[in-house]
Amino acid sequence: MASKLTTSNRAGWAFAFPGFGLLAMFIVVPFFFAFYLSLTNQRLISPNPTEFVGLDNYRSLLSISVLSIEPEVDDAGAVVRNEDGNPKYPRVRTFTRNNPEYPQYAGMREWFRWHSGDTAKVVVATDVVFWKSLRNTLMFVLVVAPVQGAIALGLALLINQRLRAINIYRAIYFMPVVVSIVVVSLLWRFLYAEEGLLNSILGALSFGMFEGRDWLGDPDTALGAIKAMSIWQAVGFHMVIWLSGLQTISPTLYEASSIEGASKWQTFRYVTWPGLRNTAVLVLIVITMQAFALFAQIDVMTNGGPLDSTTTVVFQAVERGYGKQDISGGSAISVVLFLIVLTISLIQRYLTREK
Amino acid sequence: MATVKLRDLRKSYGDVEVIKGVDIDIADGEFVVFVGPSGCGKSTLLRMIAGLEDITDGTLEIDGQRVNDLEPSKRGIAMVFQSYAIFPHMTVRENVAFGLTINKASKAEKEEKVAEAARILQMEHLLDRRPSELSGGQRQRVAIGRAIVRDPKVFLFDEPLSNLDAALRMDMRMEIGKLHQDLDASMIYVTHDQVEAMTLADKIVVLKDGKVMQIGAPMELYHEPANLFVAGFLGAPSMNFLDVTVHAVNDTTVTISSDSLDQIDVPHKGRSFTVGQAATLGVRPQYLHPAADEVGRLHGKVILTERLGSETVIDIGLADGSKVIAALAEDSIQIAGTDVNLDFDPNQAHIFPETR
Ligand SMILES: Nc1ncnc2c1ncn2[C@@H]1O[C@H](COP(=O)(O)OP(=O)(O)O)[C@@H](O)[C@H]1O
Ligand SMILES: [Mg+2]
Secondary structure (H helix, E strand, O other), rough: OOOHHHHHHHHHHHHHHHHHHHHHHHHHHHHHHHHHOOOOOOOOOOOOOOOOOOOOHHHHOOOOEEEEEEOEEEOOOOOOOOOOOOOOOOOOHHHOOOOOOOHHOOOEEEEEEEOOOOEEEEEEEOOHHEEEHHHHHHHHHHHHHHHHHHHHHHHHHHHOOOOOOHHHHHHHHHHHHHHHHHHHHHHHHHOOOOOOOHHHHHHEEEEEEOOOOOOOOOOOOOHHHHHHHHHHHHHHHHHHHHHHHHHOHHHHHHHHHHHHHOOHHHHHOOOOOOHHHHHHHHHHHHHHHHHOOOOHHHHHHHOOOOOOOOOHHHHHHHHHHHHHOOOOHHHHHHHHHHHHHHHHHHHHHHHOOOO | OOOOOEEEEEEEEEOOEEEEEEEEEEOOOOOEEEEOOOOOOOOHHHHHHOEEEEEEEEEEEEEEEOOOOHHHHHEEEEEEOOOOOOOOOOOOOHOOOHHHHHHOOOOOHHHHHHHHHHHHOOHHHHHOHHHHOHHEEEEEEHHEHHHHHOOOEEEEEEOOOOOOOOHHHHHHHHHHHHHHHHOOOOOEEEOOOOOHHHHOOOEEEEEEOOOOEEEEEEEHHOOHHHHHHHHHOOOOOOOEEEEEEEEEEEEOOEEOOOOOOOOEEEEEEOOOOOOOOOEEEEEEEEHHHEOOOOOOOOOEEEEEEEEOOOOEEEEEEEEEOOOEEEEOOOOOOOOOOEEEEEEEEEEEEEEEEHHH
16 A cells, blocks of 8 residues: 555655664764864864864875895995894984985884895884784784684584584574673683683693793784684674575585485585575675774783784774874774775675676 | 385384385386375485485385485485476586586596487587576476486486476476486386376376375276275366265175265275265266266256366256266356256266265
8 A cells, every 4th residue: 555654755764864864973974074084183182273184194104115224334345243143234213313315214113124135124114003003903804704704614514403402502602792892802811811721721731831821911922812712702603694504505405415425525515615605705704894893802902012913903093093192193094994994895795706 | 227116114203104104116117106195295205215314114125125224325316306406506517417526427428428418308508507597497407417417227206397387397297208218217206296197107106194095007097096085186177976875785886876866886896885885986077978868867957167178167066065077078058057967887987985
């Protein structure tokens, strides 16, 4: 029945308004606002009027270059070496501080370096912390996306069987998902502590050979520890998505392949995996997005440390904006992150498109 | 090719027995159709033969070997499903060659066998398409192609034509019949459609509630149904049944009558009756016709005439409120409400001791 309500355009808009309104208020408007702020020098609280600064924020965020430094030579032209026989280099700050010969490096600091022959190649950036956060985030995504996706698929395959009490297993795997990430992070901070559960278990398993370490306090292990915890926490969520994908595959396809004598692996390869194509795209994109947004774990567990080894892009955006009250700098980071995520999801969609 | 032997085969789901002791012998190269109403256990029985369902009790032999506990792939069978069960992401060629891929056959062997199957099914032009680009009939052809490539001892079909429209169903039915002639393999075919059963089968197995009602050649079942169920299940339109009373039991016949049926002697074909008992008389619509002498044996009023061109189907209401159908071979008009007197050849009538 076409009543006035169902045919009226105005009614349609009225129904859509709450949803549109909320989306606009909390996603669309803030996005454009952030873009606007990133072009200014706005601070959280400041007596000075806001000025439009163009792309300055982006320039200081993104400028990076490679500085080639020749070793110091003595009067005879020979390379000066220290006791270990390594060449001695002039300090980086001689190039980046008040050196009119190298205006392009002004204000930059060293990120890392490598050697080619005796020449040192030093990567310098204006905002080294941002680059570290970008590297950490990418490392996190590169490990977490495939590993979490694969473990979730494995669990889904295990759980997609007709077993007694299978729902208990499903509930167990799903439980960490419903617990707040903040609570999970706090608990894992205790697990990872020097006197924590993980060290005790490893110590017991190795009959005391393992000495125990401060997992979150060591730059070599901190990010890895956070990766492991993050994978554990959200794997149940992706398991459920895989599971729903598995259940869309017709059981007769499995029967047909069992009549043909397909092994377990062949069945997976020819029936299950092709049937999970669309699910795989979804899981991959969702995990990637979530991984790029890594924040709560860092905020609770390490605050980006030690030595910036766990700082991430979102953490930096928040840290800049609210910690350092540099709202425009934080906004610029947000916009850069948006562009990165957009690019990656477009690439993923292109690579996984229906041929 | 192979023989298949079912001995007291049983299947239970929990406490519910759905196959209740089935004995069937299938000869080499025979086309056997399992037919019965929906839910009678046809699919379950076929899937037990395929190995997709466990056998609760009894023995299943293929080629004289007990195969109860053999994997489906080791039984030498191929199965065609109602829902086609072809792989959506593979081309027709890959689908047909699936079994060969699984068994790591050489490329040359694949080529050859796929080409052979495609030739038999006349689908050479479809080989590079994907299932989404095929009609229902073509998809089922692909599924049959995959079965052929397996070169099985026994082909199993589970309602392969049920998802097709009527016209296509007839074409495919003929093709499957032809396929049987060409391949000369044993085939077991499940359907609820008695027309498919009658046209395709060398031997029909009529099932009801997990039990065999009758086994025999189509015409044998049609002309000599062993019980009321088989009599009513096979033939279209289905057989007329009349409630009658037995008045006398003779050497080869019984004398019966009812309110609307004059006394008549019908051959009892060895079934035993007692005088006075209630029985059921069955007469196929094709054998009922208006009496030539205007007297007839069966009296009623015309309710409705359906003229189909090739035949005329008349609904007739009897005095006791029941209804019979007469199918006349010629086109004729019967005016609703007029009295008719019908006649039939007693030798074409069936008398059953059961009542409905
Ligand atoms: N997995 C199962 N669990 C319990 N009962 C089942 C199962 N599969 C089939 N049945 C029952 O077995 C009977 C026969 O089913 P089926 O063989 O599919 O019938 P048909 O193919 O003749 O229509 C039905 O009553 C059905 O409800
Ligand atoms: Mg069925």
